[in-house]
Amino acid sequence: MQGYATGISNGFLSPNDIHRLENMDLIPAEKGGDDYYLNGGYVKLQDAGKQVTQPVSTPAQEKKAEPDKEGEEQQPEEKPENRKRGRNK
Numbered sequence: 001m002q003g004y005a006t007g008i009s010n011g012f013l014s015p016n017d018i019h020r021l022e023n024m025d026l027i028p029a030e031k032g033g034d035d036y037y038l039n040g041g042y043v044k045l046q047d048a049g050k051q052v053t054q055p056v057s058t059p060a061q062e063k064k065a066e067p068d069k070e071g072e073e074q075q076p077e078e079k080p081e082n083r084k085r086g087r088n089k
Contacts, residue, residue: 009039 007013016026016033027033 008037011036011038 004013004018007018008015014034014036016029018024019026019033
């Protein structure tokens with residue numbers, strides 16, 4: 001099992017590669033069975049912080065706009081950290 005975990009986290013085995021070795025039913029490709037993954041924990045110090053990911057939304061952020069006292073819908077406030085960011089090239 002440890003070897004399989006190493007193969008998955010280092011990107012040289014897919015989940016279905018392991019399923020084939022163990023004579024198990026395959027995972028459909030659309031569910032990630034043929035995907036290869038890498039553990040993103042190894043980053044050069046000089047590259048730390050270069051990759052920007054979208055923050056996970058919270059239930060409060062997903063809350064629908066509610067009518068205010070005058071019956072107008074209020075738009076959720078867009079915070080700078082929630083805006084999509086472009087890639088640095």
